Amino acid sequence: MPAPPLPEAAPHPPRALPRSTLPDRALALLLLLLAALAIWSAQGLVVPFAGDPVGPKAFPTVIGVVLGLAALALLLRPGLGWESAGRPWRGIVCIAAMLAYAFIVVPLGFILSTALLCLVIARAFAGSWAQSLLAAALTAPGLFLLLDRVLDLPLPRGPLGF
């Protein structure tokens, strides 16, 4: 039974930077904090009356405890490394653009704001200005047509009527 070839072709080749346990420890601390928050938040739930014998607190509490235990285990035996190519800036710009998109999509309308978002992402993916403008100019109206017109899912129109 010949197994299919399994070349480990990764588009993002991991380049483990300084092999340190620091990232995992930080993650563990963050998870511990989250677990504590979940448990604390669950205890604060006010139940008007006992609708069922378990109640709304039990589950978040138990899961919080398990999460806390997993975090402790990670803290005590952290793994090594942090997969990174050390070039996070394009990603961070895109995150900013996507966050901004959430705020401008209604006031600016779908087409304009989507074109801007596409422009940023296309540039981040190393498109030239011409290519990026082309991507933006085609994607935004095309999607508006597809969703708003063909699928009848209303999208925000913005001040210019589109």
Add this chain to the structure above:
Amino acid sequence: MDAFGHLAGGFAVALAPLNLLLALCGSVAGTAIGALPGLGPLNAIALLLPLVFALKLPPESALILLAAVYYGSGYGGRIAAILLNMPGEPAAVLTTLDGHPMARAGRGGAALAISGIGSFAGATLSVVLLTFLSVPLSRAAVGFSPADYVALIGFALSLLGAVAAGNAAKTWAAACLGLLLAMVGIDGGTGVERFTFGTVELLGGIDFTVLAIGLFAVSEILLLLESPVAAAASHLGHGARLTLAEIRRCVPTMLRSTGIGFVIGVLPGAGASIAAALSYSTEKRLNERDGTFGRGDVRGVAAPETADNAAQIGNMVPMLALGIPGSGTTAVLLGALLMYNITPGPLLFTQRPEVAWGLIASMYVGNVMLLVLNLPLVGLFARLLMVPAWALYPLVIALSFAGVYAASNSSTDLLLAVGFGVAGWMFRKLGVPLVPIVLGFVLGRLLEDNLRRALSLSDGDPMILLASPVSVVLWALTLTAILWPVIGLWKARGAAPGAPPGCPPG
């Protein structure tokens, strides 16, 4: 009941030219809408519903069209999951595990082909089961109690360790995060708001699409942007085509996955996500010594895809035989019947046989159409990766965001998606597996709800969890699943270095 005679009558309906055309249109539309991240069959069905009514289509034709959209979407959902690692529905999350590694190795076309074949096998075998067994099965399905659901979900969760390889602590933590996310919103048992932080937008809980788009699509983009080859994500060679030997190797997988998918689909309170998770982890456990699952094994693609489509058809069993919707989509299909003043219910088969049997017959036809349509297109779909990154990824993100926005008309969901995207990016860099988050999210709510239902029914007596034979069997399986790696480790001590480490969350 003479099923053959009824089925022949059904085929007379399904093979009428209009109905053939509608099945074709529905299949194409379903595949297309399923392929778009952020959109699902409900979007297309809600759109078509007034249309079929305005066109004055007879009820059986309307149902044939709408159902084709529904099961057609099961074929489309895999494309973005396999090629781009961006699943749009719960079941497709499992498909990414082996489908995307195959695509990375240049075998995207092969992965798409096997998923199409699996979808077809799962759907068609399930239609056969539906044809002959729908009434007794639906009777058995309503007997499945909340306690039985608890056992079933417990079993599914116990196999989680098989799904994600890697650091056990991280797998556990990821599952817990998913479980916590599932708890956002109004608690059913008491009406209390949990983890909503006082915002109205979170009252209804977090939508699966928002989580999936964030965790997978957005984080994938962020990760790609980091790597130096980002600009040319796609100069991947053309790997080997799907071979007959591979298909043959998948046959037992497809048979088992059909069984799992169909049975779980028939249960009104479970869904395709449990079916896909169970079938994938079962196959992985059964083929553990090959060590190829998660790295591009065709069976890892076939299992969830087969189970997903089998569950979709299974879902139609309680809908047709009892008039009980097992999922949101089947509820809409029932609503369509109601619009024709046909009361869905146990009498449908006798009162309107042309509707019930016409639909069943059309599902045989529709799935053949889908296979014939999909297989030749596989090469075309796979060429999606040839589109330059600067054109492909803006389109993918814009489409995903448009889908997220249109589903809720709320910017909050967009912000959530970006937030999940950043979290997913960090998690992937840290080696925290994403699939347990999603499975925890999907299964968590079901587990809590059913556990509380069960204990509420027994007035707090936990023995109800072991009260039925079904529960006992499922818990025994769960125990075996948890102990399996321990036994395996013990037996294989010294032998086979590099065996996948067991990490069994319970």
Add this chain to the structure above:
Amino acid sequence: MLPSLLRSACLAALALAASIPPAGAQGFTPQNPECIAPAAPGGGFDLTCRTTARLLNEYGIVGPAIRTQNMPGGIGAVAMNQVLAQRRNDPNVIVAVSTGSWVNLAQGRFGRWTENDVRWVGAIGADFGVIAVRKDSRFQNLSELMAALKADPGSVPMGAGGAVGSQDWTKAALVAKGAGADPRKLRYVPFEGGGQAMAALLGGHIQVFPGDASEVQGQLQAGEIRLLAVLSPNRLPGPFADIPTAREQGAEVEWTIVRGFYMPPGASDAAYEFWVDALRRMQADPRYAEARSGAGLFEYNSLGEAFTALAKQRTGEYRTLAREVGLVQQQ
């Protein structure tokens, strides 16, 4: 891929050019009218919106196509917050509402908004609560159920599609109250939608399902279930004709699930009158009865001022009930 995108873009440009609204309409004519359905596609609100939109266009009452926009969350809470924050003066939008929204509104689950913050347009129909049991149930009529509840409210496992505090639960609570039992002591199990609750009833996991008439009709006709009572003011037609109301059985329990619409508070009187009149004309159409029952609704007439009074009265009643059973804090 690219050529098709290019074609799409050209088509989009054409479509946009065609969609620019005509300027300078006299009086009130809706432009790009929208119906907001505070549910995902396929939910009850979605059906209300899409049915109404289709009929208003089909009957020629509203010219421009009415589009349905889905805005799920909190049985209308998200939609109301959005409309009141961003579209306070929009005369072209109507929002679907139901008794379920009023129940939540009464419990303060709509943020800071109350029933006085919108303009209530009117109802298009109603569904009614029913008390369903399996065909082999020990309960033959409502009185027997109420007697059992009075003796021990926890002795009868019941379940429906909504959380504690939801409209489904309120039906059960009202029956318990009518029996003189404490609604807080009920053994109520919430399911994910009425379909699952029906499955649990047929499977014998729960004994009583306080559901809605439209969702139990198929099982009733097949003889799988028995209805102890309909919670309507008068008997319901069709397959329900033989089922006595609760009132006939001496219990003052009524549960009407009204489905209708509201508008933003800043909409002009002309716009408000337009939409009230549109609903009135729709319901006067001889074809409406069939479409309404296709949407699972019975006749229910309440428009304009009457509907406004109804909304306020009902919300007030539910607020009182919620305080009584302790779902909201006393103020």
